[in-house]
Amino acid sequence: MLFRVLRKEAVADLFGLLAESNRMVAPVQSGLDCLGSPLYAFKEVTDYYEISLTYTTTKIPAKKFFMPFRETMATFIVAGKDWTKKIDLNIDRPFVVFGMHACDINALNKLDKVLLGNFYPMPYYAAKRKNMFIVGIDCVPQPYCFCRSMGADTALHGFDIFLTDLGDHYFVEILSDAAFNFLRQLSVSEPAESDHALYVKTVSAKNNKFSVRVDTTDLTKILDMEFQSEVWEKWGKQCLSCGTCANVCPTCYCYGVDESVGLDLSRATKTKLLYSCNLIDFAEIAGGHNFRPESHSRLKYRYYHKHRGFVEAYEEALCVGCGRCGEACLAGITVPEVIASVRDQES
Numbered sequence: 001m002l003f004r005v006l007r008k009e010a011v012a013d014l015f016g017l018l019a020e021s022n023r024m025v026a027p028v029q030s031g032l033d034c035l036g037s038p039l040y041a042f043k044e045v046t047d048y049y050e051i052s053l054t055y056t057t058t059k060i061p062a063k064k065f066f067m068p069f070r071e072t073m074a075t076f077i078v079a080g081k082d083w084t085k086k087i088d089l090n091i092d093r094p095f096v097v098f099g100m101h102a103c104d105i106n107a108l109n110k111l112d113k114v115l116l117g118n119f120y121p122m123p124y125y126a127a128k129r130k131n132m133f134i135v136g137i138d139c140v141p142q143p144y145c146f147c148r149s150m151g152a153d154t155a156l157h158g159f160d161i162f163l164t165d166l167g168d169h170y171f172v173e174i175l176s177d178a179a180f181n182f183l184r185q186l187s188v189s190e191p192a193e194s195d196h197a198l199y200v201k202t203v204s205a206k207n208n209k210f211s212v213r214v215d216t217t218d219l220t221k222i223l224d225m226e227f228q229s230e231v232w233e234k235w236g237k238q239c240l241s242c243g244t245c246a247n248v249c250p251t252c253y254c255y256g257v258d259e260s261v262g263l264d265l266s267r268a269t270k271t272k273l274l275y276s277c278n279l280i281d282f283a284e285i286a287g288g289h290n291f292r293p294e295s296h297s298r299l300k301y302r303y304y305h306k307h308r309g310f311v312e313a314y315e316e317a318l319c320v321g322c323g324r325c326g327e328a329c330l331a332g333i334t335v336p337e338v339i340a341s342v343r344d345q346e347s
């Protein structure tokens with residue numbers, strides 16, 4: 001990794017350079033919530049001054065750009081006895097995510113393990129992910145963030161450039177050749193000792209701002225021991241089975257495939273739709289049998305996948321502690337509270 005410092009005014013030039021040949025996706029203010037606080041969303045942008053690099057978090061993660069909620073996988077055209085199949089990976093040119101927080105970069109790294117690392121990589125995801133350039137940006141911990149507990153408050157890989165605000169300039173971490181070549185066209189300089197010291201002080205100040213902590217010590221074992229605990233029924237009674245938590249989660253990737261055939265049988269499409277394990281029919285199979293008909297069994301499954309099964313497979317949880325699911329849940333169910341309640345069963 002290389003380090004540089006970049007004047008804040010030069011970030012607009014960096015944006016301009018990247019925008020010459022890429023689609024640009026960045027956080028912008030999209031409105032106000034009922035309390036008058038700003039809401040943010042990742043959107044495609046053309047103007048640097050639309051962007052809000054000091055955003056808190058977005059309600060929906062940037063995964064909508066590389067794993068859309070609905071995506072056509074293939075179309076089939078039938079003409080007489082002949083038919084043709086067209087596969088579209090749904091990307092016309094590379095894109096840049098300009099201003100991604102460390103938790104969301106770490107979420108991508110986790111998705112890569114599942115969707116790129118297996119014997120059968122997901123081509124629709126790979127096509128977008130391999131044509132992506134990421135500019136990370138530091139953040140201020142919000143009251144619902146627990147990324148530090150999940151080891152996701154710092155991104156060590158999965159980005160090209162990472163910017164940390166040091167006042168009138170950014171401390172720049174450079175991870176890729178492409179990033180180095182872009183930055184060479186701007187007036188970057190070597191960091192002085194004082195920049196290193198200020199960087200360490202800034203990161204340490206950020207670490208002190210986390211107000212929520214999740215104790216993950218021996219969590220996989222505790223989950224094994226508490227599989228039959230009544231605590232799951234308590235949360236299940238509260239859960240509305242709406243699926244919102246999975247939709248806003250940057251690490252949830254489950255999907256279903258819908259096949260539809262035109263009434264005149266001349267055309268068919270295969271569509272991928274993101275799905276949620278909390279929805280009532282998630283584990284329903286042909287014949288109508290449902291392996292998880294109760295809401296508590298579905299909610300429990302989500303927690304066991306993220307904090308038990310994924311840890312067993314990849315030695316890390318499938319949760320980056322962004323807190324989006326708890327913020328979006330109309331039933332007020334949050335990861336820190338659920339995990340604390342399960343741990344309490346052991347005390």
Ligand code: SF4
Pocket residue numbers: 238239240241242243244245246278299325328329330331332333
């Ligand atoms: S936990 Fe909350 S967001 Fe998730 S399905 Fe249940 S009610 Fe909906």
Ligand code: SF4
Pocket residue numbers: 245248249250251252306318319320321322323324325326335
């Ligand atoms: S489970 Fe919740 S806190 Fe964890 S990554 Fe998903 S949305 Fe964020």
